[in-house]
Structure formats: structure tokens, C-alpha cells
Amino acid sequence: MLTLQFVPYSEIKKLDSDAKVTKLLNLVKEDKIVLVEGRLKATEETELIQKTMEGINKSFKGIELCTIYPHVKNEKTYEKLTRTMAALLTGVKSGLTVIGPATVIKEIKRDPNKIQLLTTNGLNRRRTLRLKGKR
Amino acid sequence: MIKKFQSFFKNIFSKIFRKKKHIKLGLYGPPNAGKTTLANKISQDWLGENVGTVSKIPHETREIQVKEKIEIKGKGGKAITFNLVDTPGIATRIDYEDFLKFKLTKAEAKKRAKEATKGVIEAIKWLDSMDCVVVVLDSTLNPYSQVNLTIIGNLAAREIPVIVIGNKIDLKKAKIKSIENAFPQYKVLGVSAEKGINIEEFYESLFEVIR
Numbered sequence: 001m002l003t004l005q006f007v008p009y010s011e012i013k014k015l016d017s018d019a020k021v022t023k024l025l026n027l028v029k030e031d032k033i034v035l036v037e038g039r040l041k042a043t044e045e046t047e048l049i050q051k052t053m054e055g056i057n058k059s060f061k062g063i064e065l066c067t068i069y070p071h072v073k074n075e076k077t078y079e080k081l082t083r084t085m086a087a088l089l090t091g092v093k094s095g096l097t098v099i100g101p102a103t104v105i106k107e108i109k110r111d112p113n114k115i116q117l118l119t120t121n122g123l124n125r126r127r128t129l130r131l132k133g134k135r
Numbered sequence: 136m137i138k139k140f141q142s143f144f145k146n147i148f149s150k151i152f153r154k155k156k157h158i159k160l161g162l163y164g165p166p167n168a169g170k171t172t173l174a175n176k177i178s179q180d181w182l183g184e185n186v187g188t189v190s191k192i193p194h195e196t197r198e199i200q201v202k203e204k205i206e207i208k209g210k211g212g213k214a215i216t217f218n219l220v221d222t223p224g225i226a227t228r229i230d231y232e233d234f235l236k237f238k239l240t241k242a243e244a245k246k247r248a249k250e251a252t253k254g255v256i257e258a259i260k261w262l263d264s265m266d267c268v269v270v271v272l273d274s275t276l277n278p279y280s281q282v283n284l285t286i287i288g289n290l291a292a293r294e295i296p297v298i299v300i301g302n303k304i305d306l307k308k309a310k311i312k313s314i315e316n317a318f319p320q321y322k323v324l325g326v327s328a329e330k331g332i333n334i335e336e337f338y339e340s341l342f343e344v345i346r
Binding site: 041045053 | 262
């Protein structure tokens with residue numbers, strides 16, 4: 001059975017980078033596909049990769065990771081400024097981060113407008129998440 | 136008081152000159168993008184020796200490899216000297232079974248996988264010490280992989296100058312335009328490290344980034 005777990009931004013916003021990455025990775029190690037509201041910082045992503053590498057063993061082969069965020073077309077300067085200020089004050093909660101175990105997710109295919117999760121749970125089922133977004 | 140001033144200025148000057156003398160140019164990217172092939176090309180052109188071995192099997196480079204004091208010369212007599220740092224490919228998953236497809240024995244595959252995980256960690260640890268990074272991508276593959284975005288995002292966060300290379304442009308499947316579309320904020324250069332295509336342009340672009 002495929003388990004998706006949603007982690008709201010409010011659940012991780014007060015955690016420091018180390019605690020945040022550890023929490024998310026522990027969920028992934030339970031064979032769950034984790035959908036995180038918002039994005040990790042670039043440095044947190046590398047921390048996640050480092051911890052993933054440290055944790056690789058017979059049963060845990062690594063992760064698949066994908067981040068997308070809303071693509072804002074023709075954004076005016078003041079709108080961009082407002083969005084940036086809001087992000088600075090409240091954190092980066094726009095977008096979505098998908099993290100799953102490599103043993104469950106065979107591949108994440110992405111282009112600027114959609115992501116596809118190809119899972120390997122016996123039936124090689126394909127889940128397609130179509131989200132308007134960029135990266 | 137005078138001694139404090141002397142020490143202050145000594146520190147500043149030593150930092151400036153240390154930075155100028157020991158520029159670290161890192162090659163980063165996913166496995167099998169051609170980082171070591173490019174490192175070998177640079178090192179062969181200016182030192183006449185290789186940096187490391189290359190292979191079709193992913194994670195051939197599993198340790199940081201440094202070639203010191205490479206001096207490249209450009210148009211108009213300009214020259215720069217740097218230490219070239221070839222890094223293991225960064226990946227989010229490493230499964231020894233993937234190496235079995237390349238006819239490695241189970242023991243060899245497991246050893247390679249274990250070394251590869253350490254290599255990824257080392258590559259990430261070295262990021263902070265780089266003065267300039269060449270991100271080497273395979274131009275025949277979709278550039279929107281999270282590893283690519285993570286590497287480039289980290290370099291941007293650390294304000295490290297970046298050149299993005301789309302390698303393997305000699306291959307039919309190469310799509311340099313898709314890399315340019317993925318990273319419009321960076322200079323993207325299509326090269327073939329193996330065939331030496333556009334290498335002179337690559338050297339010229341180094342002069343623009345390394346100062």
C-alpha cells in the first residue's frame with residue numbers, strides 16, 4: 001500500500017534545519033511519500049542529501065526529492081515585493097516539496113508544469129501529479 | 136596598540152592574498168555528466184596529465200580529486216591559476232543493485248555503493264570552500280532534476296560564481312536550449328569535454344568568472 005503523508009508548514013516552521021530534515025527523513029524511512037507544504041532552503045536540501053547518504057543501508061536506498069512552487073506570470077514589482085516580504089516574515093510556505101523513499105518511487109519526472117511520480121510497488125503504478133508550477 | 140594594528144592589517148592582507156593565490160575551481164554535477172572528462176581535458180591541456188579515470192558506470196569518481204596550480208592563458212596575455220577540484224557526482228539515491236547491471240560482482244557493487252555515499256557527503260562538505268564552480272550537466276538529459284536545482288540553489292545561496300556547462304553536445308540527443316531555459320539566470324555553455332568542442336570558449340568564460 002502506498003502511503004502519502006502531508007506535513008503542513010505549521011508543523012515544521014519552528015524546527016531548526018537539523019530537526020526539520022531529521023523529521024522528514026524519518027517519515028520517508030517509514031516508506032511514506034511525504035508532501036511538505038512549502039519549500040526547504042537550499043542548504044536544508046543538501047543537509048537532507050547528506051543525512052540520506054549517511055543512512056543508506058540494506059533496506060534504505062535513498063530518496064527521491066522534488067520541489068515545485070507556483071509560477072507567477074507577469075508579476076508586477078510591488079506584487080513581487082509584497083510576496084518576498086511575506087516570505088521573509090512568514091517563511092517559504094508557497095510551493096510543495098515531495099520526498100519519497102527510492103524503494104517506493106522509481107523516478108520523479110518533472111518539467112516546468114507538472115511532476116510525475118513513477119512508483120515501484122509491484123504493479124508499477126504510475127501516479128501523475130499535475131500542478132501548475134515552476135521547478 | 137600598534138601591534139594590534141599590525142596584526143589587523145596582516146590578517147587582512149594574508150586573507151586577500153591567500154584567496155588570490157589559491158582559487159579553488161570546483162566541478163560539480165550529477166553522476167555521469169562528464170565532470171572528470173572535463174577535468175582531464177583541462178588538466179591535459181595545461182599540465183599534460185589526467186586527473187582521474189572515467190567510466191560508463193556511475194560513481195566512478197568517489198573521492199575528491201585535486202589538481203593544483205593549473206595556469207590557463209587567454210587572449211591578450213591574460214592568465215589565471217587555480218586548483219581544480221573534481222568532485223564525486225551528487226545523487227539522492229544509491230543502490231548497489233544498479234551497479235550489477237554493469238557486470239560488477241555483488242561485492243564490487245556493494246563496495247562501490249558504500250564509497251559513493253561517502254563521496255556525495257564529501258562533495259557537499261567541500262561546497263563551502265569553493266571560489267568558483269562549474270556545474271557540469273549532461274545536455275542529453277532533462278535538466279529539471281532536483282539534484283541540479285539543489286546544487287545551483289546552494290551555490291546561489293553561498294554567492295559562489297557559477298558557470299553551467301551542458302556537456303556531451305556532440306551527441307544527437309543534446310538539447311542545450313533546455314538547460315538555458317532551466318537556468319536563465321546563468322551563463323550556459325554547450326561543450327563536449329570528450330571531443331574538445333567549445334573548450335576555448337569555456338576557458339574564456341573562466342576569465343569572466345574568476346577574478
